[in-house]
Amino acid sequence: MPENSDNKIVFISGASRGIGAAIAVNLAAAGYDIWLNYRSSADHAQAVKAEIEACGRSCTLLPFDVTDEQAATEMLEPLLIQNVPFAVVHNAGITRDTLLPMMQRAEWDAVIDVHLNSFYILGRIFSRYMLSRRKGRIITIASLSGEIGQAGQVNYSAAKAGLIGASKALARELGKRNILVNAVSPGLIETEMITDLPLDKMLPLIPLGRVGTKKEVAGVVRFLLSEDASYITGQVISVNGGMHM
């Protein structure tokens, strides 16, 4: 018996690779159908779709740039008239790491756009339809950088901290409609985002002594979508091996 027995749909942004792809496959295994957004990695998206279908669930590929409000609207509105997802997982993210004195305006803007302005675009479109359903979940994927700040990531830290604030405010707005909004905040997770980091210097800072797996993040998202999490909203759930407490 799958956790989700009434054909619930979950939309996931930036889900062709990394943590987003892991969340998509994990949720499909739990019985959710997936609306999978990606921007450019079509081959990767197809591979994730195949994994989802192998779980016996459906996967609708939605290729659009989350910073493009018109593209998002044109792709999502026709689908939303037919079906409203139970949950939205806003995961899309990029990094443009550099010290602020050297940072180009474009590097600042790109990171704020992909994480935060996209949350305005997606959150607005989906919440309008979710309101009348009187149930739903919205998860933002934040980051330890957004909780404690990270040198070289002033843009990324600002965007992720912004997502945390936006999630809490939206949790207050939508609580009365039984729409729960939470942030999941990963620490160091084995993705291509951390391949250039000096891990030998960072591992001693993690009480569990290792980086986390994508599956360990996906599992928390899965829990937050489950019936067991029905009294949790406006929270930041950190998945960081104890790196920050």
Next chain:
Amino acid sequence: MEKIKQQLKEILVVDLKIQGVAIEDIDDAGQLFGEGLGLDSLDAVELAFLIEKRFGVTIADMEEGKAVFESINALAQFIEKQQIE
């Protein structure tokens, strides 16, 4: 106009699920928010969204929309005027 009013009342009762109110109980001139039917700001958002979908009429500015949301009469007049334009 009467048809619009009837549709609006259906939205309130069926879609917004206002507790303990039947369609025939809703007074055309009565206040929708506060002391009247007791709608809140989220109801206003939902109502604006449903009006957009069902009538093709956009209430873009919620501040400006305040007068429009005064009563069923005010809403129906607004919708009819917008549809003609």
